[in-house]
Amino acid sequence: MAIKLFFALAQMMADAGADLTPDQVAQLMRRWLAGEVRACGEPAYDPATGWQMFQLWLRTDIGQAVQVTGRVTPPDFYIIDVRPLTTTETAEFAQWETRK
Secondary structure (H helix, E strand, O other): OOEEEOOOHHHHHHHHOOOOOHHHHHHHHHHHHOOOOOEEEEEEEEOOOOEEEEEEEEEOOOOOEEEEEEEEEOOEEEEEEEEEOOHHHHHHHHHHHHHO
């Protein structure tokens, strides 16, 4: 299973205020797949493209809550967006973290 990154991911993350590099995103996803990082996730579907997607809320090594959005094309994941969670989303994610 390969984790592939959208070519413009670094610029998109910088524009969104995510304090990560593309390599750190790939490492975070590898750690999630290995069960080392907890994430709240759900499938998503983009009717415009027909893509099966996923959205994960998880924390970076420095504790920043982020959403990773990717496209599922078995057996690979294509990471297409990473952004910080909003204040409301972060509060919701923190509640989820205490329940699990």
